[in-house]
Amino acid sequence: MPASITLSKISWATPDGRPLFSDLDLSFGTDRSGLVGRNGVGKTTLLKLVCGDIKPQSGAISVNGSLGILRQSVQVAPDETVADLFGVADALAVLRRAEDGEATADELSSADWTLEARMAAALHRTGLDAEPQTPLAALSGGQRTRAGLAALVFTEPDFLLLDEPTNNLDRDGREAVIALISGWRAGAIIVSHDRELLESMDAIVELTSLGATRYGGSWSHYRQRKALELAAAEHDLADAEKRMAEVASKAQATVERQAHRDSTGRKMAAKGGIPRIMLGGMKERSETTGGDNARLAERRRAQALDEAKAAREKIEILQPLSVTLPPTGLPASKTVLKLDGVTAGYRPGEPVIRDLSFDVTGPERIAVTGGNGSGKTTLLSLITGELEPWAGMIGVMTGFAMLDQKVSLLDPSASIRDNFRRINRQADENTCRAALARFMFRADAALQAVSTLSGGQLLRAGLACVLGSAPPPLLILDEPTNHLDIDSIAAVEAGLRAYDGALLVVSHDETFLESIGIGRRLELSGGDPAG
Template identity: 85%
Template sequence: MPASITLSQISWSAPDGRPLFSNLDLSFGAERTGLVGRNGVGKTTLLKLVSGEIQPHSGTVSVGGSLGVLRQSVQVAPEETIADLFGVTDALAILRRAEAGQATADELASADWMLEARVAAALNRTGLDALPETPLAALSGGQRTRAGLAALIFTEPDFLLLDEPTNNLDREGRDAVIALMAAWRAGAIIVSHDRELLESVDAIVELTSLSATRFGGNWSHYRERKALELAAAQHDLTEAEKRMAEVARKAQATVERQAHRDSAGRKTAAKGGIPRIMLGGMKERSETTGGDNARLADRRRAQAMEEATAAREKIEILQPLSVTLPPTGLPASKIVLKMDGVTSGYQPDDPVIRDLSFDVTGPERIAVTGRNGSGKTTLLALVTGALKPWAGTVSVMTDLSMLDQKVSLLDPSASIRDNFRRINPQADENTCRAALARFMFRADAALQTVSTLSGGQLLRAGLACVLGSAPPPLLILDEPTNHLDIDSIAAVEAGLRAFDGALLVVSHDETFLDSIGITRRLELPSADPAG
């Protein structure tokens, strides 16, 4: 029987009572499915329901086949090794005793002589160069993710359940996971905002607060379908606005005709040609007709407005953010940043950055790349002044702002509006509200407390506060797309494309870097061959 996963009439609510799913029906076959949707819509919860980690409040989950589950983070004990993660510690111990001539006859009979080769092959498929005895605590977060994925594919499950598998991976790790999924021929459900990874899937399921919709094909096919939906919604809005205008025109024409008839009746009555009793009846009919016409016009107007509102709301959902920003006035020839022979780090005699020299001129857009541990975040700390060089000089010749993953320049206890006014003291209330509206924080949305924002809203708020009024000539970003949903990434990309200053960006997301128009790359060397 083919492997399958079926969710029937699933309902589930968060601990705070917020309903995530109501009578959800969804099925997965033996294919690679990307699960997308805004943060908080329930993607991770759906994986937990499928894996049995949590139970639905109503409905059933049926799984035909074996599952391999990869969590967003792999927590490890200090003594735990890669072999423990694979579940082969005892089997490897038998092989070690056999090699030393200490194994019993029963152990020799049960020994899996191909085990080490199969473990090595699984690690190799995720691009991780490590031994089974390697402690997991000695690996970086990205390396542990790759080890966890290798342990899953080692068991050859019918379905992989992957929750953001490329988060926190360097370029080499991302490439390895993308290549693995491109070659994967069993089932997989992949929660991800990594558009490169989603290009390798067979179908996309879009999860919203109302439903789950399946789209055949990969990410590009999905975006094409969404573009067609947007075009259809725009057409519907145009037609609805035409109907509103036509309803208004006809209603006015009806009023004018009735007024003309009433006027003609009054003139005839003034000449004495109509008996008084008939005049009363004519007046009553005129009033009745006028009331009926008004009610009919009101119904038609309300229906046309309802259709226009529905089309406009759909466009707001489908339409990517597009913003216009004030210019920075940065001259093309101005030296923005200069590093000369810089060496620095955190532990004495253990430099992270060694003898680094580079400069940024005018509105360049530079991606700082390199393996995990190569010093990308350290370089940004040197530019912002949070870290001092041990040798060499760092010269910043213009104003700058930095947005890290936590957007720490915003006060979590204050509103978006109040943060904007603090960061831009020269801006008046009208300028503040206009700037925030360009980043989709309109009216009361601008009064949200920063601590209540999702990851995507937080970064968008940070961009609005930094870029909305008098943007600095230099903007620094550290892994801005980590933990954002795809809609939020698109909004951030739109804001950065409209920025005319210099950008210094640390990111492993190649699609993001291409979208914001990176013009140059600064590759940092790494002493860690595993990456």
């Protein structure tokens, strides 16, 4: 029987009672499906349901085949090694004893002499150069992700279940993982906002508040279909609003005609030309007709309202976010940032950045790139003053804002609204609410405590607070798209394209960098900057 995953009539709600899925039907075969949708819609929850981490409140899930699961973060014990992650530490120990002539006859007969070669091949497919005995704690977060994916590939499962597999990877790591998944010939369900990765999918499955929809083909094909759906939904809304106006107009005309007939009857009665018994019958028929007309008009009005509401809800899901920013007024010739001969690090004699010089003039857009550990975050810490240089000079000649991966700019104990008012003290309540609404924090959503937000919501809140009212002339962003859903990334891209200040961006997302119009690159390589 072919490998398959089937979800039938699945319902599930969050612990606070918010429904995520209701009677959800969805199936996956041996193809690669990209799972997309806005933050909080239930993508990670769907993976947890499939792999059995949580149970549906109703419905059934059928899994025919083996699963290989990669979660967003790979947790490790201090003494855990790459071999432990692969689950082969004991088998490797047998090989070591065999090499030393200490293995028993039973161990020699069961030894897996191809094990090391197959491990090396799996690690090579993710672009990771690591030995089986390498401690996982010695690897960066991105390297641990690659090791975890290699361990999954090693087991040759029927389905890969991957949650944001390219998050926190450097460019080389992203390319290796994308190449691996592009060549994967079994089933896969991949939660991702990485448009390069999604371009290699066989299908895109979109989760919305209305349910799940499968689109055959790659990311580009999905976006074309969505554009057509949006145009159709806008046409349906226009038709529904036209019908509402027609229903209201006809109801008003009916009321006016009935009022005219009643008026005519009253005038004739006043002249004494109609017997009293006939007057009673006319009055009764008038009241009956008026009641029937009112009920018919109300039914038509309710139907038109329902059609318009459904059309608006569909547009709400289909319509991309829109972000507009106030101008910064940064002059084109102004020196914004200058570094001259900067050397810095954390341990004496081991500089992370060595003799770095560069400057930013006017509204330049610069991408800071390089592999994991090359000094990108160190450079941002130097610019913002969190780290002092060992040598050289750093000058920041204008106001700036820094948004790091942890969004430490925000106070976790305060609401999004209160954080906005603290950061933008000149903004009044209307400005605050309008700015937050542009980033999808409308009404009570703006009153959520920052500590309760998901990763994507947290970064979106940080962007709203920094960009929403009076953007600074220099904006520094550290991996701004890591936890955003694709619609939010598109909104941020639109906003940054409209931003007229200087941009310094650390990102491995080439699609994002291209979209925001990066004009220059500063490539770091762990002490030897270039670019």
